[in-house]
Amino acid sequence: xxxxxxxxxxxxxxxELLEAFHRGADDVGAVVSFTGFARGKARExxxxxxxxxxxxxxxxxxxxxxxxxxxxxxxxxxxCRVVHRDxxxxxxxxxxxxATAARHRRAAFxxxxxLMDRLKTEAVFxxxxxGPGGGRWIEPTDADRADAGRWA
Amino acid sequence: xARHGPEAxxxxxxxCGKLAELHGRLLALSVPGExxxxxxxxxxxxxxxxxxxxxxAEGRVRVCINExxxxxxxxxxxxxxxxxxxxxxxx
Numbered sequence: 001x002x003x004x005x006x007x008x009x010x011x012x013x014x015x016e017l018l019e020a021f022h023r024g025a026d027d028v029g030a031v032v033s034f035t036g037f038a039r040g041k042a043r044e045x046x047x048x049x050x051x052x053x054x055x056x057x058x059x060x061x062x063x064x065x066x067x068x069x070x071x072x073x074x075x076x077x078x079x080c081r082v083v084h085r086d087x088x089x090x091x092x093x094x095x096x097x098x099a100t101a102a103r104h105r106r107a108a109f110x111x112x113x114x115l116m117d118r119l120k121t122e123a124v125f126x127x128x129x130x131g132p133g134g135g136r137w138i139e140p141t142d143a144d145r146a147d148a149g150r151w152a
Numbered sequence: 153x154a155r156h157g158p159e160a161x162x163x164x165x166x167x168c169g170k171l172a173e174l175h176g177r178l179l180a181l182s183v184p185g186e187x188x189x190x191x192x193x194x195x196x197x198x199x200x201x202x203x204x205x206x207x208x209a210e211g212r213v214r215v216c217i218n219e220x221x222x223x224x225x226x227x228x229x230x231x232x233x234x235x236x237x238x239x240x241x242x243x
Contacts, residue, residue, distance in 0.1 A: 036243075053243070056168055056235060058219045064243075084243050096243050119243040126169025127241035137170045140242045 003068035025101035032108040033099040040091035055086040075111035077102040161185040166235040190215035191224030
């Protein structure tokens with residue numbers, strides 16, 4: 001069982017990450033991946049020029065490593081991969097990539113779902129949308145918290 | 153007579169996320185030279201930065217020392233890397 005977690009500062013290609021993850025996964029019957037992208041519009045429809053994710057030194061990476069380790073403990077998966085951007089992210093660029101590998105699909109689906117729900121609420125980032133009217137800080141929504149609460 | 157009293161220490165506190173908008177990124181804070189704790193840092197910061205006190209009172213600001221989020225009783229010494237975290241946004 002292994003978890004590989006990276007915090008990256010430049011745009012990444014989710015297809016390349018998936019290919020590399022799949023190549024490294026031996027004797028698995030299922031690989032599930034999820035990629036989250038920066039949207040060009042805010043929740044209420046206003047245009048977003050960029051999403052800015054601020055991280056804090058080793059704390060951010062360790063927060064994600066802890067979540068990945070718990071996914072390995074909790075689900076019958078062979079491995080998982082998490083890659084997260086920080087800095088300025090333009091609409092259409094990937095923010096986060098998660099992949100899981102397991103002998104059977106259910107564990108792979110559930111572990112990926114779990115990883116994303118917890119990353120969305122607990123990973124140590126401060127996020128703001130930059131638009132024509134200035135910046136707006138984003139906090140987890142009630143829906144995000146309810147999603148994360150499903151695993152409590 | 154000591155040249156430096158118990159209030160002599162000044163520490164630099166990094167304000168993260170939206171907290172930086174209240175003051176700027178770095179806050180120079182006068183704290184007790186001995187026996188300083190994360191709780192004291194938080195209380196002094198709340199006095200020094202306009203708009204911070206309500207968030208602190210609601211328990212929404214955490215203290216991070218040397219890359220570990222700590223409770224109020226944690227000791228803060230010279231040379232420690234201190235930051236204040238507002239609630240995280242998540243990824």
